[in-house]
Ligand code: GLY
């Protein structure tokens with residue numbers, strides 16, 4: 001993503017904030033994994049969205065209308081010894097030259113400098129409650145200013161959460177963001193195709209996971225957007241299964257929910273396929289029902305439809321199908337009203353997708369579901385989950401967990417399925433799996 005994209009975002013946010021205001025965005029803290037080992041570092045999405053800066057120990061400050069510079073970055077200084085041990089740093093020079101900051105300061109000086117920036121600003125835009133250490137620091141700066149009131153210093157009177165403006169901006173993807181998301185989806189689709197081709201009874205779930213990660217990285221995506229779910233048979237009925245440590249069994253289905261992160265944008269794709277390459281009759285019946293529900297939902301993704309319409313379509317199709325197959329008993333209308341389908345479909349049909357896999361943005365405006373508009377990206381992911389021992393359910397349906405998840409961009413004309421590079425028609429899946437076996 002080029003520098004002008006980040007500059008444009010900062011400008012838009014500052015316009016929305018208005019003069020006499022200041023925004024403060026701390027980056028995420030480094031998290032320890034175990035002794036002397038840290039989790040791989042990933043900038044906070046809000047912070048990165050506005051800066052493109054990926055080093056820890058950094059704070060961005062936006063001060064609209066400040067004559068000496070509106071965009072300030074507090075960050076680590078260059079340090080040859082630390083850089084020899086731990087890696088390169090952009091330093092203050094890099095913050096100015098490479099990241100477009102108007103001014104840059106050492107992060108170690110923030111307590112001296114930030115109170116002065118808050119002075120005589122009316123409104124502080126800051127997201128409270130995400131980083132309690134930093135919350136305490138912000139409060140200490142305000143307290144300091146209040147103590148100086150007799151010297152004529154005016155402390156800000158209003159605190160506003162940054163979420164409202166920023167998350168609304170993030171909900172509408174620009175052309176550059178859509179490009180990154182298309183790439184994330186394309187790489188992830190390749191990984192799912194690869195998993196279908198290599199899968200064999202007797203493999204471990206984590207060995208299939210290894211193929212996914214390999215394809216992500218070979219495609220240019222260094223990390224998955226979230227821990228991959230690779231669940232065979234009954235494990236496919238656990239919605240957030242991530243152990244991925246069982247043997248894949250002949251006759252079972254395999255549910256894979258995995259997506260790459262590319263340039264800080266996520267893909268989120270689920271496919272379900274037979275471990276041995278052939279759907280059984282019961283598996284295919286349920287699979288075709290979930291697929292029918294997914295198609296019905298995708299039809300509801302276009303400008304003017306509201307957020308919940310895809311979910312309503314899924315609920316209707318699944319409930320009708322479950323009654324037809326004898327898995328639910330009663331009238332379709334009554335089962336929808338009583339949410340009887342939740343026994344087998346207990347999650348929602350999707351979520352916004354972007355820099356975070358469960359991305360930001362409101363789903364309702366006031367009491368009304370949000371109306372879909374071009375540039376929004378969402379997942380469509382109906383499923384059915386029938387663990388062994390399900391009461392009142394014939395044995396042939398047991399251990400079947402199916403989810404089919406695609407990433408869908410709302411366009412002017414309707415929608416674009418970003419993740420279309422991996423098949424979901426059962427015949428196409430079987431054909432692709434066969435190519436891996438010849
Ligand atoms: N992979 C997380 C989700 O589908 O929501």
Ligand code: MN
Pocket residue numbers: 257258268269270405
């Ligand atoms: Mn998913």
Ligand code: MN
Pocket residue numbers: 268350351379381405
């Ligand atoms: Mn999802």
